[in-house]
Amino acid sequence: MIYRGLGLKEKIISSIIISVATVSSLLLLAMLIFILRESWPIWSQIGVSGFLFGSSWRPLNTPPEIGILSMIVSTMWVAGGALLIAAPLGFGCAIFLAEFAPRPLAAILRPVINMLTGIPSVVYGFLGAAVLVKFFEVKFDLASGESLFAASLILAIMVIPFIVANSEAALRLVAPEYRHAGIALGVSRQYLTLRILVPLARKGMFGALVLAFGRAMGETMAVLMLAGNTLRLPGSWFDKGEPLPALIALELGSTTPGSSHHQALFAVGLVLVLMVIAVNIGINLLLNRLQKGG
Amino acid sequence: MKKAITDLLLLGWFWVSGLLILVILLAIIIYLIWRGGPFISSGFILESPGGFPLGTEGGIFPAIKGTLWLILLALVISIVPGLLTAIYLSEYGRSGRLAEIINLLVQSMAGIPSIITGLFVYALGVVTLGWGISLLAGGFALAIMVFPVIVVSSRDALLAVDENYRLVANSLGVSKSYTLYRVIFPRAAAGITAGLLLALGYAAGATAPIMVTAAAVIASSSGALLEPVMALPYHLYILFNEHLSMNHAYATALVLVGLLLFINILALSLSSLQERINRH
Numbered sequence: 001m002i003y004r005g006l007g008l009k010e011k012i013i014s015s016i017i018i019s020v021a022t023v024s025s026l027l028l029l030a031m032l033i034f035i036l037r038e039s040w041p042i043w044s045q046i047g048v049s050g051f052l053f054g055s056s057w058r059p060l061n062t063p064p065e066i067g068i069l070s071m072i073v074s075t076m077w078v079a080g081g082a083l084l085i086a087a088p089l090g091f092g093c094a095i096f097l098a099e100f101a102p103r104p105l106a107a108i109l110r111p112v113i114n115m116l117t118g119i120p121s122v123v124y125g126f127l128g129a130a131v132l133v134k135f136f137e138v139k140f141d142l143a144s145g146e147s148l149f150a151a152s153l154i155l156a157i158m159v160i161p162f163i164v165a166n167s168e169a170a171l172r173l174v175a176p177e178y179r180h181a182g183i184a185l186g187v188s189r190q191y192l193t194l195r196i197l198v199p200l201a202r203k204g205m206f207g208a209l210v211l212a213f214g215r216a217m218g219e220t221m222a223v224l225m226l227a228g229n230t231l232r233l234p235g236s237w238f239d240k241g242e243p244l245p246a247l248i249a250l251e252l253g254s255t256t257p258g259s260s261h262h263q264a265l266f267a268v269g270l271v272l273v274l275m276v277i278a279v280n281i282g283i284n285l286l287l288n289r290l291q292k293g294g
Numbered sequence: 295m296k297k298a299i300t301d302l303l304l305l306g307w308f309w310v311s312g313l314l315i316l317v318i319l320l321a322i323i324i325y326l327i328w329r330g331g332p333f334i335s336s337g338f339i340l341e342s343p344g345g346f347p348l349g350t351e352g353g354i355f356p357a358i359k360g361t362l363w364l365i366l367l368a369l370v371i372s373i374v375p376g377l378l379t380a381i382y383l384s385e386y387g388r389s390g391r392l393a394e395i396i397n398l399l400v401q402s403m404a405g406i407p408s409i410i411t412g413l414f415v416y417a418l419g420v421v422t423l424g425w426g427i428s429l430l431a432g433g434f435a436l437a438i439m440v441f442p443v444i445v446v447s448s449r450d451a452l453l454a455v456d457e458n459y460r461l462v463a464n465s466l467g468v469s470k471s472y473t474l475y476r477v478i479f480p481r482a483a484a485g486i487t488a489g490l491l492l493a494l495g496y497a498a499g500a501t502a503p504i505m506v507t508a509a510a511v512i513a514s515s516s517g518a519l520l521e522p523v524m525a526l527p528y529h530l531y532i533l534f535n536e537h538l539s540m541n542h543a544y545a546t547a548l549v550l551v552g553l554l555l556f557i558n559i560l561a562l563s564l565s566s567l568q569e570r571i572n573r574h
Contacts, residue, residue, distance in 0.1 A: 013471045014386055021382035022392070024375040024441065025399035028406070031414045031438075038417050092311030100308050109312060111562055112319050118492075118558040119322065120499025122527040123547050126534050127322065130543070157318060164315070188297075190304040211405075218407025220502035221531065245409045245502065252413065252506045257421045269413040273406060280405045284398065 032273065039266035042066065051267060057231050057247075059261035066264045068271065070233040074148060074241030075272075078223055079216035081152030081237055082159060087209060089156070090163030094205070097164065098171040099193050113161045121158060125225035128154035133226065146228035149237045154222045159212040166211060170204025171197055207283050214279040218272065220245035244272045326551055330544035338545060348512050349529075349538040354546055360429075360515035360523035364504060365497045367433025367519075368440055369490065376444030376493075377486070383445070384452035385474055404442035411438045412503035420507055430519040432508020439503060440493035447489025451482040454572050485568035491561040495554045501527040526550045 042051060046066055054067015097106050128150060136145030174197050182192035198205070228240025229250065242250075248265055255262040337353055344352030379396065387393025415435040419425045455478050463473035479486075510522035511532050527550060533543040 007469060010469055010471060017378050017382045017386055018392075020375055021379040021387070021396055024379055025396045025403070027438065027441075028399050028403045031406075031410070034414055034418060035410070088307075089311040089314060092307050093315055096308040096312030100305070101312055105312075109315060111559075112316050114562060115555055115558050116315065116319055118495055118499070118554050119551055120501065120527055120554065122499070122501040122531055123322075123551055126530055126543065126547055127325070129534065130540070131325070160315065188301050190301045194304065214405050218405075218409065220407065220409040221527075225531070225535070245407055248409050248413055249502055249505055252416060257417075266413065266417065269410050273410045276405055276407060277402055280402050284401070 032270075035266050035270050035273065039263050039270050041260065042263050042267040045260075051264075052271070055233055059259075059264050064260045064264070066260065066267075068244070068247075068268055070231060071242055071244045071247050071268070072271070074227065074234055075217055075243040075245075075275075077148045077234055077237055077241060078151045078155060078227060078243050079213055081148065082155035082216045083209060083213055085152060085156035086160045086163055086212060090160045090208070090212070091167055091205065093160070093164045094167035094171060094208075095193055095198070098168050099189065099197070113164055116157075116161045121219055121221040122225075124154050124158055125222035128222060129225045144228065146226055146240055147238050148227055148234055148241045151223045151226040151243075152237070154226055155216045155219055158219065158222060159216050162215060163208045163212050166208030167201070167205040170201040170208065173204065174200045203286065207286060210279055210283045210286075214276045214283075217243075217279075218245055218276050220249050224249055244268055248272075323551070323555075326544060326548040330541075330546075330548035333541045333545040334548065338542075339549070342514075343512060347536070347538060349533055349536075349542065351539075354524075354526065354529060354542075354549065356513060356515040357524040357526045357529040357546070358549070359517075360509075360513065361498050361526045363429055363515060363517050363523060364432050364436055364508065364525055365494050367429065368436035368497045369494060371433060371437035372441045372444055372493070373490070376441050377448055379441075379445045380448035380452060380486075381474065383449045385470070385478070400442045400445050403438075404446065407502075408439050408500055409502040409506075411435050412506040414438075415503070416506045425520060427508060427510065427522045428520045429508055429515075429517070429523045432504040432523065432525075435503040435507045436497040436500060439500060440497050443493040443496055444489060447492060448482075448486045451485025451489065451568060452478060454485065454568075455481045456572070481571060482568070484564045484571060488561040488564035488568065491557050491564065495557040495561070498557070499527055499550065499554055501525075501531060504528060505531070526553075 046054070051067060052072065053069050054065065055069040056065040056067050057070070058065040093109075097109060101109065129146070132153065133145035133150055136142060136147075136150065178196050178200060179192065182196050187195075223243050224246040227243060227246060229242045229246060230240040231242055232240075234241040248268055251261070252265055255265060339353060339358065340355050341353035342356055343349045343354065379400065383393050383397060387396065412435050415431055415438070419431040419434055420427060425431045459477050459481070460473060463477055464470075468477075504525055505528055508523055509525050509528035511524075513522050513524045515523040526546060530543055530546045530550060533539055533546060
């Protein structure tokens with residue numbers, strides 16, 4: 001690294017690069033601080049538990065009633081339900097790609113997975129609402145077919161590609177010796193995969209699932225168009241609800257800056273982003289420990 | 295015997311879930327072509343929305359223009375910080391403490407829901423800085439959204455360049471910036487471009503962040519920074535949500551998906567070109 005001392009020019013270039021990199025990544029913290037500041041009156045007046053566990057959202061009343069329990073519950077139903085549907089299919093597809101798919105078929109499927117992630121959520125939401133919801137209405141004779149379940153179903157399709165890509169990578173990381181030993185022992189391909197490879201890759205596969213959960217929680221458009229948007233506490237998966245992102249998207253435009261309605265939406269944003277970041281940091285700690293352990 | 299049945303069922307599960315992915319993509323594309331295809335004409339692409347209420351007739355030209363403006367602006371804002379951050383991570387910081395922190399921040403940024411980015415830009419740009427609902431605010435929100443995409447893809451493209459180039463240049467006494475500019479960058483160019491295209495596609499399809507910062511139901515999308523714009527994904531949402539025209543909604547969705555798949559395929563072929571370059 002002798003050349004580092006050679007030129008002033010090199011020093012200037014490297015310090016520009018370091019400062020730009022640092023400043024742009026710090027934008028994340030700036031966002032969090034800004035959202036915290038905008039929502040501050042809510043936390044100091046209503047309090048954390050009052051806000052999180054209050055079940056009535058009437059921000060325009062005097063005094064305003066601001067609690068987001070039903071939206072948090074909706075978010076959990078929608079995202080958890082999406083994983084329930086996506087996990088078996090995503091894992092199945094990842095195992096298929098890593099172990100069973102004939103080479104030409106795998107060569108087709110991998111770009112297909114990429115293209116599925118390229119389709120925007122508003123298109124998924126639109127197709128879900130125009131086709132799926134219509135189908136529910138006709139089939140089960142409902143007045144309106146929107147529900148948390150419908151949103152979960154479409155979200156599942158949206159997160160499957162992420163589960164597949166990440167779990168396939170985890171399966172491929174398993175050392176080939178295990179495969180060879182299994183084949184030498186004469187167990188079936190399926191037994192080898194489920195009893196040996198999957199347990200060895202389980203942390204990576206679990207990580208894929210958690211990452212998908214974070215995505216599903218923050219997804220806006222599909223949920224907005226499918227979940228039905230009612231502010232009542234959902235009693236089951238087949239009720240309507242309004243997850244946190246949909247609440248922000250629907251109401252932000254109609255608020256007056258400085259009103260408690262406006263501040264409350266920023267508090268909603270803060271809760272959502274902290275939920276997602278907690279999931280992301282959790283997964284990072286998990287993967288770091290995995291790397292150090294292996 | 296029982297074991298054989300279990301094995302067969304498992305095999306069935308793997309094949310079905312593998313093929314399902316393909317079926318879903320084909321179903322989406324075929325259905326959109328079937329429902330939207332007949333309504334796509336030169337008039338639909340090149341005319342403004344018309345009829346009463348607006349959008350029931352006419353075309354989507356301002357929405358196409360608005361989306362192009364938005365992604366162009368997002369790219370202009372994010373490309374320099376994105377590339378420099380990637381260069382720092384791959385060439386300067388490597389495994390240092392700061393690089394580790396920046397990596398973590400960028401990764402967390404990639405996980406931030408896009409509506410949160412919209413919320414932030416709404417408070418900062420639209421309200422505090424007085425931009426109003428505008429192209430500028432939307433471009434800024436999309437820029438924040440694609441920044442981590444650009445960083446990660448360019449970083450990985452740079453890191454994939456054979457370490458020997460750096461070692462040889464270093465031992466010849468070539469300066470780091472010159473090596474980067476003349477040796478490393480050209481060898482990673484295809485991969486970096488692929489990443490930029492993916493970022494463009496990602497921005498073009500994003501709805502939530504522009505819904506609260508930039509989009510209008512009707513606008514001329516002239517490219518003026520402080521005017522609201524129309525955008526394809528938001529237009530699709532409005533056409534459906536306000537029950538304006540299902541036919542136009544399907545056609546708009548088809549145009550949007552067609553545009554994004556085109557960008558995606560271009561990016562995929564560039565990354566496979568990059569893989570071939572890396573192997574030599």
